[in-house]
Amino acid sequence: MKVFDNKHIKNVVFVGAHHSGKTTLSETMLFEAGLLNRRGTVEQNNTVSDYHEIEHQRGASVFATPLHTEWRNYKINIIDTPGLDDFIGEIISSIRVADTISMVVNATDGADIGTEIIWNYIDKYNKPTVFVINKIDADDAKFDDSVQSLMQLVGNNATLIQYPIKMDGAQCIIDVLKMKCYKFGPEGGKPEKLEIPDDQKERAERLHNELVEKAAENDEELMELYFEKGSLNEDEMRKGIKLGMLNHDLFPVFCVSALKDMGTGRLMGFIDNVAPSAADLRPEQSVEGEEIKRSVDADTTLFVFKTLYQPNLGKVTFFKVKAGEVNVNDKLYNARTGEVETLNQLFIMDGKVKHSVQKLTQGDIGATTKLKSTETNDTLNEKENGPTIKPIQFPQSRIEKTVSAVNTSEEEKLNDALKRIHSQDPTLKLRYNNETHQTVIGCQGELHLLTISWALKNIYDVEANFDIPKISYRETIQRSATANYRHKKQSGGSGQFGEVHLKIEPYFEGMAEPEGFNIRGKEEIDLPWGGKLVFYNCIVGGVIDTRYLPSIMKGIQEVMESGPLTRSYARDIRVMVYDGKMHAVDSNDISFKIAGAHAFKQAFVNANPKLLEPIDEVTIKAPESMVGNVMTDLQSRRALIQGIDSEDRYQVLKALIPRGEMSNFSTQLRSLTQGRANFTSKFHSYQTVPTNIQKRLTETTEAVGQDK
Template sequence: MKIYDDKHIKNVVFVGAHNSGKTTLAETMLYEAGLINRRGSIESRNTVSDYHEVEQEKGNSVFATPLHTEWRNYKINIIDTPGLDDFIGEIISSIRVADSIVTVLNGQHGVEVGTEIIWNYIDRYRKPTLFVINQIDHPSAKFEESFKSITNLVGNNAVKIQYPLIVDGSQCIVDVLKMKMYKFLPEGGKPEKLEIPEDQKDTANYLHNELVEKAAENDEKLMELFFEKGSLNEDEMRKGIKAGMLNHELFPVFCMSALNDMGSGRLMGFIDNVAPAAADLEPEQSTDGKDIIPEKNKPTVLFIFKTVHQPNLGQVTFFKVKSGELKVNDKLVNSRNGETETFNQLFIMDGKDRKPVNKLTVGDIGATLKLKFTETNDTLAEPGHEMTIKPIQYPQPRYRKAISAVNNKDEEKLSEALKKIHSQDPTVVVSYSKEGKQLIVSCQGELHMAIVEWTLNNIHGIEVSFDKPKIAFRETIQRSSNANYRHKKQSGGAGQFAQVHMKIEPWFEGIDEPQGFNIRGKEEVDLPWGGKLVFYNCIVGGAIDQRYLPSVMKGILEVMEEGPLTGSYIRDVRVMVYDGKMHSVDSNDISFKIAGAHAFKEAFLNANPKLLEPTMELTVKVPEEMVGNVMTDLQSRRSIIQGIDSNDNYQILKCIAPEAELYGYSTDLRSLTQGRATFKSVFSSYQPVPNNVQKELVNH
């Protein structure tokens, strides 16, 4: 296989809403370049990109799939991504390693919800971006409306390179960069190159001049040249367009029909000649702020952006060469764990097909098998030149369920399978709730969870069931209370005896020391589950020997691990042990532990116990016209609106919401806003549960 230098390697990622035609476009580009001799289709389940069984079964992309094509002495690495934001992790990791983004729109709908969500990430990374309005030959296609939706998204820096035209019943594309018209046969393929018709020259000239001005704006020398000549030639325009894309201030717009092979060759030509390569971008930065220079004579550095576990292959690791060159049998060091990895094999991947290569140069994307110590987001570098590239930041999960194996014998197998799923998709987060005694899987949405279930069933052979996660309530008290407990047990030899008197009170930061007690000792315990226990030794006259007090506290802590209201953890209590009795023979540690536990439990129940619930700081981004419905829904969830900010055509709602009321919120919000709203949540604090809710929970 031909080895390309860094100036002739272009890495593009196809993004766009569901059904915009990304996979079909990738298939058409591979066909046009002669890398496949017939085009597959989604319906026939035989595309190069959607090769996973689950993708063929569901009829849509689930994973980001690296491919490549070769066009006029350039290598174009393509990553075809899913269109549903449940799989946003696949999209983000692909955007991270792309040099340019190709955003594909369905010409019938223009910018859709999925496009808006993805654009937020493109904009955050400020990646060079072009737009493709696809399906222009569909009877319901609306090119001008689609273009207007692009300008609404990115502003007036969107500029037409092409527009569609029907001439004598044939689909044509007018290209205002080359000032030519391409006329296609009904079956597509190589077009006939023609002069622009007379009745289109005014429109084409206007758009050409607009393109010239936009190109000139991005380079001072070009601007001077433009003022001097009044125009720019095609090469000068290409230079200005590239500069604008690199500045994230120019967004070229193309049109095509990927399904009927109209316009893909011209798009590939633009990617070759104009779209930035890795060497054109700002250098990647290490976590300590150093630039990683993308040159092949520099030390080799790789960034791992994707991991796949395949039943027949094991772990497949995808990487981008950030500097230097990687050769077969090279040894690199993983900066995260210091382990050395040997690259026994190197591949270019086209879907499931592997093409062995001997080396990969800076800017290229490749894969290898069976690395032992490496995961997504790791950096590998030459020994002595170790560094860590800033990791991909994945969004927080929005949907969670408790999971268990139907067959108890599969529990260990389930745990291992979920580790592999997380390794492959870091947006699937697995945790264990000690309080609820549940294994929790968190992900991006219902469909995402369905893919997790499918993978467990079909790849790992584990049947699972899902439940609602239990809420991690806390228990505390609202007033002071006294109690004493005598523990007495007599049997054959030595018996057990202990009596403990205590007072308990609510604790809060800054509280005054307790009054009316002779405080002889104080111990503060920062509880693992949050909050505090403050324990005072107030014993006078030796009623209880000093050595038994740790046992009393141990008994209290045991009760605090399983509160008497709902079995939840107790927090924020202070205890004054002020009296008691002991026996010279029968008293021991276990006796005082039991007495301390019983006295504390009794006092707790008499201290007006209160249930606390976890609340979340919720931020919802919602289109202006849908704010009312979303606010009404939030208020029905016992949420407290704390503020509203504006952001373009969106409103940002900030509120505090009980975690118990947010189960299924991802699905409900999507339904309420046709998928146009997004949200994120982080833990806020524990707050008292309303009395009616507490009563229901305690009686449950």
């Protein structure tokens, strides 16, 4: 297979809302370039990119799929992505390695909610973008409305290159860059090139002049030429358009019918001649602050952006060559692990079909198999101390569920399967909660969860239960209390004896030392689960030997690991051990551990115990028109609104919400805002649970205890 230099490699990622036609457009481009003899369709489950079984069942993309084609001495690497933001990880990782984004918009819907969600990620990465309005031949197509919706999304920087018309019943496209009219037959394909019809010349000239001005704005030399000549030629316009795209100031708008192969060849020509290549992009900074040289002569650096497991290939690692070139059998250092990986094979992937190559150069995208320890976001370098490419930042989980095997004997099998799914989908978060003893997964939404469940059952042959995670409550006290306990046991030979008298109080930072006690020692313990235990030795006269105090404290800590209200961790308590008794023969560590634990538990129950719940700080970004609905929902969740700010077309709400009220928040927010809102959350503090909720939780814990 031919090796292309970085000036002739174009990496284009197709993104867009659900059913915008990305997969069909990808298929048509491969057909147009002669790589396919016959185009497949999504409906017939025979497209190159949607080849996974779950994609066939759903009739839509779930995975981002790398493809490639060659067009007029250029190599175009294409990544076809899903349209639903439940699979946003696939979209983000593809955007990260793109040189140009092709945002596909359905002409019947315009820039809808799905377009807006994806655009926010494109804008964040500041990537050159082309808008492609698809399905222009549909009976209900609304091209002008679609253009207006794009301008509402990105402003006047959305600049028409083409617009569709009907002429003598035939579908035509007016191209204002080339100033030509392309007339298509009923089945599309190669168009007839015509002069622009008289009734369209005025509009075409106006749009052409607007395009010239936009192109000239991006370069001083072009601006001088424009003022001098009053216009620019096609090559000068191409230069200006490319600069505008690189500056994120110009977004060309094309129109196609991917299904009928109308306008696809012209779009491919624009990608070849105008869209930025890998060599055109600005230098990239590594994690260490070094500049990654976009040169074939530089030391080799690869960035892994995707991992996939295929039945016939095993683990497939997709990468972009950031610098240098990579050859078969090269040995590269993993910047994260330090291990050496041997690339025994190199591939160009077209869906599930692999094409072996001997070498890939800077800017190209390829794949390899059987790497030992390399995962998504890793950097592979020619030299041991090479740079680290900045990792892809995947979004926070929107929902969390506990997961367990239906058949308890398959727990290990389930965990292995989840680890493999996480390897190819980093937006699946996996953790074990030591406090609740539950395996918890985080994902992007209900549909994402359904695909995980499907994969577990159909690929890894393990059925799983999903449930709402238990909330990690905390327990503490509201007043002081005293208690004593004598542990005495005699069963022949040496017995057990220990008696402990203690007082407990609520603890807070900066409080005065306890009064009325002869303090002989103090130990302040930062508890692993948060909060503190402050332990005072107030023993007078040696009634308890100091060697037994650590055992007393150990018994207290064991009780604090399972509080009497809900078996939750206890925190923020100080204990004064001030009296007791011991026996010269029968006293030992275990006796005082038991006595200390029982005395503490009695005092805790008498100290007006209270339950604390975790409160999350939640930041919600929602369209202004939908804030009212969001506020109503927050009020039903016992939320405390902290403030509201404006950000572009959105309102940003900050609120404190009990974690116990967050279980269905993501799904409800998506429903209330038609998917246009998003949120992030982080732990804020523990606060007192309302009395009625504490009573319910305590009664539930008691009922469970009785059942056992």
